[in-house]
Amino acid sequence: MDRTTVDLIRMNGFSKITVLGGGLLGGSIALAPVMAGRVCLWSRRAESTQAAQARGMVATSNLAEAVRQAELLILCVPVGSMAQLLQQSIAAGLPSTCLITDVGSVKRLPHQTLRPVLQQQGLRFVGSHPMAGGEKGGIDHARRDLFDGAACLLTNDEQQPDLVCQAVEHFWRELGCRTSWTSATEHDAIVARVSHFPHVLASVGAMIGLEKPEWGGFSGGGLRDTTRVAAGNPPMWAEILLENRDLVGELLQQARGEIETLSQLLQSQQTEALEAWLAEAKKRRDALLPRP
Numbered sequence: 001m002d003r004t005t006v007d008l009i010r011m012n013g014f015s016k017i018t019v020l021g022g023g024l025l026g027g028s029i030a031l032a033p034v035m036a037g038r039v040c041l042w043s044r045r046a047e048s049t050q051a052a053q054a055r056g057m058v059a060t061s062n063l064a065e066a067v068r069q070a071e072l073l074i075l076c077v078p079v080g081s082m083a084q085l086l087q088q089s090i091a092a093g094l095p096s097t098c099l100i101t102d103v104g105s106v107k108r109l110p111h112q113t114l115r116p117v118l119q120q121q122g123l124r125f126v127g128s129h130p131m132a133g134g135e136k137g138g139i140d141h142a143r144r145d146l147f148d149g150a151a152c153l154l155t156n157d158e159q160q161p162d163l164v165c166q167a168v169e170h171f172w173r174e175l176g177c178r179t180s181w182t183s184a185t186e187h188d189a190i191v192a193r194v195s196h197f198p199h200v201l202a203s204v205g206a207m208i209g210l211e212k213p214e215w216g217g218f219s220g221g222g223l224r225d226t227t228r229v230a231a232g233n234p235p236m237w238a239e240i241l242l243e244n245r246d247l248v249g250e251l252l253q254q255a256r257g258e259i260e261t262l263s264q265l266l267q268s269q270q271t272e273a274l275e276a277w278l279a280e281a282k283k284r285r286d287a288l289l290p291r292p
Contacts (some may be wrong), residue, residue: 014038014071014171018098021076022048022059024133025103027142029074030057034174042066043139051139064092071095072171074128075102075110078239083113088120100125101168105191106243107184111157118158126168127155127184130177131195135231145176149291152177153191155184161237192247197255199237200248202230 013166015038019026022043030041030052041059052059060066067073067089075082082102086094100123104110107127118125132150152172156165163173169179170171171196182190206227210216242249 010292014167016040016069016100017072017074017171018042018066018070019074019076020066020089022135022139023076024050024139024141024146025130026074026076027052027055027057027139028132028144028146029076029175030059031055031142031144032147033144040066048139055139055142063088063291067092067094067096067098070098071167073100075100075104079104079106079109079113080235080239081241082110083117085209086114086117086123090117090123090183096122098123099164099167101128103128103130105129105195105240106229107153107155107157107187109243111184115158124160124164125158126160126165127157127187128168128172129153129155129187129191130172130175131191132177135229137233137236138206148176150177152167152179153187154179154181155185155187156181186237188244191243192251196241196244196248197227199232199250200241201255202227206230278292 017035017039019029019039019041022041022045026041026043029035030039039058041049041052041057042063043052043059043061045071046061049059049061053240073086073089073094075085077085079102082104086100100114100118102110102114102125104127107129110127111125114125117123130147130150130152132146154165154169154172165181172179182246209219209223209227262274262277
């Protein structure tokens, strides 16, 4: 590792952080009080840049301006476009000492697609996935406290030195995240269960429960709670589910088994077995820790 990179990391806090992507996550990083005066937000769309500026963020649609003197670059764009945007950032003058991370909802694909660019340029990358967000995206819904208490999974499949990993981890902790380290493969297995599959369930619930939309007015909180995330951005979620399709597909098969079990219990009117099945589900739900 070159001396300049070491000196930057030893500051234990980046003085210029460039966020590429003016959506909910990127905007919330820029809005966080602890990041004041340190973040430059870039958005390809002029409307998003103007909206960010109207909310007091330092924002630009000029990529060269955004990456100039950057010490940490955060890719807050769809995973499929990360490699191309990183190449464009390099062409626009991204410093060779800049550390790279992302906020992608999957991790195997970013490591695979970014690796050739990183190796060619000698750049260092650590994967990040803050488990924060909401069904409403875009810069208008960015929040100053979005990351408070949120889990953030970090991946180091590129075998970066401890000093680099510590610097990226320190950044997320500054934002209020609880950090954990895992591999890209394990990360994708975890989020398939705790994030991607729940979105599928919410969407199925909306398809079935709201087949007649006018009946929604008779529902209690249960329907709203279980279908809330189905209101998320469809193009974004289509991409996420396709990127993690092998693991989500396995869970769909497992879900079919549970549905078949439930169907048989109902048809055979096995009251005790049905109560036991529901009790097991309740036990697992009750063990879910509340977000700090």
